[in-house]
Structures are given as C-alpha cells and as structure tokens.
Amino acid sequence: MNSFQGGPAGAPVLEVDDLAVTFTRRGEQSTRAVDGVSFAVAPGETIGLVGESGCGKSVTSLAVMGLLPRRGVEVTGSVRFNGQELLGARDGMLRRLRGADMAMVFQDPLSSLNPTVRIGTQVTEVLLEHREISKKEAVEEAVSLLDRVGIPDPRRRLDEYPHQLSGGMRQRALIAMSLACSPRLLIADEPTTALDVTIQAQILELLRELVVDTGTALVMITHDLGVVAGLCDRVHVMYAGKIIETADRYDLFARPRQPYTGGLLASVPRLDTGRGTPLTPIRGSARDTIPWEQGCAFAPRCDNAQDDCLTEVSGAIVPLEYDGPGRELRCRHPLTYPAAPAGATALGAVR
C-alpha cells in the first residue's frame, strides 16, 4: 500500500503492510486492536509509532515479532523482514530470527528480566543460542556488551541478579541483550517510561548512537513526543488501531495536520509559557471513540469534526491519503496553515 521507498540506506529492513490484529474471546465481542497498519523502516532509520495507551502500538510491535499468543488472536496482512514473510512462518524460523536479526527492548525493565537468573546468564543465553561460540567466549562477549551500553564494572554485574541493579542499569542490561547479535532491526517499546528523566535521556542517547554506529533500523514505540523529537526520522501517529498521520519529524512538529496530532503537541507542557498557564489537554479520553466503520474514531473528541467525518454522511471510511511530499493524512478537516507561516509554532498554529 504505502511502503516508503528510498529510506536513508536503500531497501527497507522491515515492511509492514495492512497489518490487522483481532483479539477474540469466547463469549465476548472481538476487538480489533490494530487495523490496517502499514509502515516500513530502512537500515539506519528510526521511525516512531506514537499514540496514547491502547492505540495499538505495542500490539503492532508484538505482532511484528511474532510474540502474540496464538490462541484468541488473529493476525492478518503482511510483515516482511528483508523481504521474507513472517506472518504464518514456522515457529522455528521466527526463533532463529528473533534475538539474532530482530530484537526488542521492553517497557518495564524489572519485570522483563527473569528475577531468578543471573544477568550474565541472561545475556550469554542469547549469544549461545544464535552464535557458534563457547561459553567462555560468550562470557567475554557479554562483558564487552555490558561495557558498551555503559554498565560500570561489567564483570561483577554478570554474577548479580536483576534486583541488585538500578532501574537504568536494568534497561541497559536489556538493551545489551537485544544488541548481543547485532540485529538489523530493533523495536523499542516505550523503553524509557519506567525510568526517571536523566536516565531516560541517557538511554535515548545510547539508542541513537547504536543506530548511527551499526545502521540498525529502529522502531521506537512511544507516547512521549519528547522522545520523538530527539530520535525519530519519521513519525507515524496512531489512533484507535490505525495510522492517522505520517510525517517527517520536522514537518510533524512544525505543521501537524491531524487535529489529534495537533492536540498532542499542544498538550505538551512548555517552559516558555507563563507560570500558571493551564495545560491544554485533548478533551475526552481514548475511550470516547467510535468504530472506524462508522466514522473517524477521533471525531467525538475533535474540535474540527463535521458531519462528513461520519461514514454515514460521507459514504466512505476516512482514508489515509497523500498529503504533500513524505506525508500522509487520515482526516477530512485537517488543521490548515497560512501560506508562509515563517516562525509559526505548532502551538500557535493550532489555536
């Protein structure tokens, strides 16, 4: 559909086409968590999947990695890694790819590490699984990995358990595990949410260096626009399981088109507004949504919404359409900007 050609370094590592994930449960109505999502990442490129909790961004990443449970989940569409289709692939093949060619960093570093297994074992097990090396070499490799992600005194850390490490150290250790086999694709699912701000900055810097040094394709899943601003080349904004706006980082921050994106940017607290200025949240909550079949899911919360945002009136589901070079938009009444708004800030434009 809309795979992006010509990323920074040629053919995309990952191409996701029309991915849909439906959860079915006996006796309950099935929920479509991801609904026709398409994107691509090239080597050395960082893309952001942005949206609030429950918009389907984490499910997208789990579907790409093949980590969703089999029972009660239906995944359709296409996920190609280096041109190889992953959906419906055999478990053995996925296990060979995971950890070696495609890796993932999770949200909560404490619960994502096994509490009863030493850090060393948790790092070396990836190496021993995917590479033909001896235990001794794996330990040496683990030491240099921990060192590379900025863990001081790595040799001693190998013998420690997760609870003996600080939050930042744990996330570094998890990143070390994901990097162990120099993957071509790294998916980071809100890697900094559980960490305090200074550590967040360090972790993001670490990830950025990696992309630059190794040419890894990075998919950054986040609800934090600060992370997007600092890291992502291209941003996909998701809402209720669909991508609603795609743009390069600069374009997105300068001229958000989807009212939802505009609202997200406007709701970021700023230092340059006066003290006591109230925050500007998006009204309603993510639960105030309508099925895409009935109309734009964001319409109930949208200030720009008009009658034809509903399928009933317009006769068609709101499509994701070309919106200028490198941009795509799913909106019938986007935010508009005067012809040459030199110096206009996102905040100013939305108002």
Place this chain on the structure above:
Amino acid sequence: MLRFIVRRLLQLIPILLGLSVLLFAWLRALPGGPAQAALGERATPEAIARYNELFGLDEPLIVQYLRFLGRAVRLDFGTSARTGRPVTTEFLERMPGTIELTVFAMVFAIGVGIPLGYLAARKHGSWLDSTSVIGSLLGVAIPVFFLAYLLRLLFAVELGWLPGSGRQDVRMDATRITNFYVLDGLLTREWDAAWDAVLHLILPAIALGTIPLAIIVRITRASVLDVVNEDYVRTANAKGLATSTVRRRHIIRNALLPVSTTIGLQTGLLLSGAVLTESVFSFGGVGSALYDALFARDFAILQGFILMLAIVYVLVNLLVDISYGLLDPRVRVR
C-alpha cells in the same frame, strides 16, 4: 544467615514452653487417667491410689509439671507407662519409620504432582487440565483414613498384591542399625529385607501422599499459568531462545518457587506424625505410637513425642526458609 538461624532456634523456646503447658493441662483434663487405663475399668479406688502414688500422679499439678520440665530440658521424658521403656528410646525407634514413610509419600506426591500440574497448565483448558483439577479437589477432600482403609482393603486384603500392615515382614529377622528399615537393608546388603520394607511402604505412602499430591498439582498448575504470562518469559521468547530453554530456565524454575514452599510445609506436617494412616496400616511409626499411647493414657509418651515432633516441625520449617533463600535470590538472607 547464622544470626537468622540462631534467632529462629531461640524462638523455639517460648513455643515449646507454651506447648508443654497446654499439653500437660490437656492430658490431665482427659477423662480416665493412666491408672484407669492400666488397671482396667473395674480397678478399686485403693488400687488406683496406689498406682498414682507409685508414679507421682497424686502430687499437685504444678509440682508434676515442674518435675516434668526439669527432666525434659535434658531430653528425659520419663518412661512409658505401657512398655516401661524410656520415651526417648521409643521415639528414636519410631521416628525413622515415620521419616521413611514421609520420604516415600513426598517422593510420590512430588514425582507425580509437579509433572501433572505442569502438563495441566501447558494443556490449559483441555480434558487433562479439567481432570487434574477435579482430581486434585477430590484428593484434598477425601479423608485420609478412608482412603487408607480402601487401599488396604483392595490391594492388600482382596488382591493381596502388597502387604497391608507393619513395616516389614516379622519373619524377616533383619539386622537393625539405624531403624530406617530400607536403609538398614541396603547397609547390611540384606536386599530382600530392604525390598520387603519398600513394599510395606507403598500403600501407606500413597494414602499419606494423596493430599500433598493434590495440593502440589494445584499449586504447580496455577503457578505455571502465572509465570507463562510474565514479561520475562516474553523477553525470553523475544530473544529467540529454544522452546526447551524458555521452559526450563524461565518458566519451570520460577514456577517451582511457590511449589517448594508447599513441599516444605507438607513435609513438616507428615513428619509430625500421620496418626490415622499409620494406625490403619499398623505402621510402627510415631503416628501409630501416639494413637496407642492416647488410648493407654500414656502421658509420658504423649508429652515426649508431641514436644519432640514440635521441635522436628519447627526445624523442618527453618530448613524450608533457608532453602527458599537458596532458590530465590531476592529473599536471600544475609
């Protein structure tokens, strides 16, 4: 670590003191005293008085208690009114039987329970799962003495496959070293004696192991179902580890933590005497000794055995706590 152990051992003192007072009072409150039991229902009051005088039972309770306590701290619990032998000797003869029985029962419960619980969780929602859930409910609900009686009736009396009473065939005339009959048989190379002791253990061990088995199945199942959904299992899968590695290192290992606690507690319970099972099988362990002593109003045996069992129970629990620290690095005591 050492401080932890010492503290726990010191806690034993008030527990034992309190228990001894309760025990002492409870035994004296039982209808019919040792004299009545020893001399029969038609004993004359004079005979009973003589008996009580002889054994110091006519003195005030406080005096009796303090005298008992004074000897008890030297592990001297007096002599059995029934057999005339020192209580401690009786205990050391009986306890190995109970330990053997406990070991066999727990091996049965663990050996069947953990694999069954694990499989039930793996096949969550299948017939195997529902069968094991219902089966374990039944296992907990069925009275032990009833099950023991059924097993004995079927396999010992009707079918005659296995011996239904005692610890060893009396005609064996086996050499005794440790009073662990199986162990003795192995040590003396009297293989037939060891094997006979094993056969005698099977039915009581199954009867006694059923409740722990049912509990272990349920806890293993619930625990595996919990752990499978843990984030770190997802991480392990995200690393592309082989399914067997994920199971062994990341699922089973963590799932067994709560199971190990249960195993420890159940072992402690079984060691403190399976009165009902042992008496159904006339198994010469601590449990059947308690049963006999209760009917004979054999105060010395009851007091001594129960106090020593309390010590065993507390020590086993201490061992459980220590081993838990070894299994789970997060609770390791320094």
